[in-house]
Amino acid sequence: MSDVAIIGGGIMGSAVALRLAQRGIDVTVIERGIPGAEASSAAAGILGPQMEADGPGPLLDLGLKSRALYPALAAELRDLTGIDVGYDRSGVLSVALDEAGEADLAVRRTWQLARGLRVESLSGEAARAREPALGPAVRAALAFADDAQVSARELARAFSQAAAGAGARFLTGRYVRRVLIEKGAVVGVELDGDTLPAGAVVVAAGSWSGLVEGAGVPASVVRPARGQLVSIETRPPLFRQVVAAPGGYLVPRRDGTVLAGSTVEMVGFKKQVTVGGLASILTLAHTLIPALGEAPVTGSWSNFRPFTEDHLPVLGSTSVRGLVLATGHFRNGILLAPITAYAIAELVATGRATVDLAPFSIDRFAS
Ligand SMILES: Cc1cc2nc3c(=O)[nH]c(=O)nc-3n(C[C@H](O)[C@H](O)[C@H](O)COP(=O)(O)OP(=O)(O)OC[C@H]3O[C@@H](n4cnc5c(N)ncnc54)[C@H](O)[C@@H]3O)c2cc1C
Structure with missing residues (x-):
């Protein structure tokens, strides 16, 4: 039994795992390959909310908040892991x-x-x-x-090592087939061969999020x-x-x-x-x-x-109790990882996030 199961060990899954583990929550990350080895290591590492935004709006606001977290994050990750993530303004x-x-x-x-x-x-x-x-x-x-850059590969490595160091378990080389739901609430995940009971599930499977049965993310959305x-x-x-x-x-x-x-x-x-x-x-x-x-x-x-069609991430709670989404970050997942991790961990731990996640709800695709 895990308090929280996270599907995907990219930058999003690893960063959320770090923040949950630091809150003393028992967390297991299930990664079908190697943590961080997909989009998160392939990225260019630009932290460019101003370069990226087409206009004012929720994506810009979230990006600016996340960019501001970077100097302290880089120092924290260096302390925790010894890894220099190459943050450079x-x-x-x-x-x-x-x-x-x-x-x-x-x-x-x-x-x-x-x-x-x-x-x-x-x-x-x-x-x-x-x-x-x-x-x-x-x-x-x-x-x-004020826009900046970071080494995405080192950042992904640092997040997963810091999360493991803080107590998060990583099941690598394991595949989540579906999210298990009973009476409108998650009860765990089905892996290739067995099940992992969990009180909450965070979907952080990047481009593959829509392929996990029961994850609440239609394949047409991400x-x-x-x-x-x-x-x-x-x-x-x-x-x-x-x-x-x-x-x-x-x-x-x-x-x-x-x-x-x-x-x-x-x-x-x-x-x-x-x-x-x-x-x-x-x-x-x-x-x-x-x-x-x-x-x-x-x-x-x-x-x-x-x-995602509107280029905004998909973040927050769903109609299934305990099922939380942290995906759809498109071109800005490296930029948005720190704020996503903070907000999603807060949401899972306390039931609410102080960052306004309403614009990023999966419900916007309901129609
Ligand atoms: C070429 C390129 C350049 C980019 N440049 C930038 C940039 O400059 N700045 C920026 O901010 N962003 C950039 N990005 C975007 C950024 O890389 C992504 O938004 C971010 O990495 C997404 O992180 P993630 O953890 O959601 O996804 P990923 O890193 O793809 O991680 C998802 C993980 O989930 C695992 N997984 C999937 N399905 C399952 C399953 N069923 N069971 C178990 N594990 C599963 C996968 O193996 C994978 O490791 C770029 C992306 C690319 C491709």
Whole structure:
């Protein structure tokens, strides 16, 4: 018997497990593979609520809250595990390559200033003065000095190790077939071969959440959106800030590695890196930073973002007592992991969350 069973040991499952275990709750994470080995390790690690948001709203608010938790979280995880998660307030430059892009930047600047956020408008020349490696195609930029980055792989590793250190059990290589429900309340999960009784179940199975029977997440609500990434080595580093443009981005890590991404493809669970994907990523990378043309490509991979139609995560209680959802984080799961963990653990432990989860309820898909 476990107080809480968590389905999925990605960043979401591991982070929720850490916060529950720290509250003294008996928690078991069931992970069919290796903790963190899916989307959470594949991610670029941009913590970019300002870069990502199309306008003010609940996603921006949640993202800003979560971004603010990062400095203390990075220090906490280093204390607990010795792992440096590579938190770096490098800033993000969102650039325009054409007139439409410039108009879009102007709109974003206006609403972000009105929202009280730090944002600076730069001409192409001013952007190149900040980052001399930027190519001549960059016509203008917005600088988001408070957006940041982290090493997603190290973060996923740190969360699972910290959770285990705090007392969470990990059943790895085990698969949850379905959530067991009696009289409108969860009583546990059925695994491949046996059952695990539990008083509450948290669904954190990322893109696969819709495939777990009884999890309350229709497969049409959370779907896989494939993203491809390329790693490039620069020595010495060519630029400091994340550079984002319509259709992709470049994330310069401190060690000189540049992560170039990404595609958003609705192709089911086909884990492939394609010629088309590489072509679009590398063409944009070369346009943004022409000197990357001389840099060696060191790797490429793809994984699945848990996509929802409105791009908001699916968080909170369901009509089944004890069944709680922490999924659907799409492009922002690394950014949103700290606030999700805090809110979901609070909800499970006390029955209510001080973070407003109403906009993220599964009920919004009921119609
Ligand atoms: C290419 C790419 C780039 C990205 N870049 C960024 C970024 O820059 N910034 C950002 O914030 N986000 C980014 N993301 C998004 C982010 O990676 C995801 O939102 C986040 O990792 C989701 O975490 P998760 O734990 O829900 O899912 P996952 O990490 O996919 O974990 C789900 C886990 O559940 C397990 N599982 C599934 N079904 C079962 C079952 N039935 N039983 C047991 N275990 C099960 C899986 O094996 C998996 O380990 C990116 C994603 C991709 C693919």
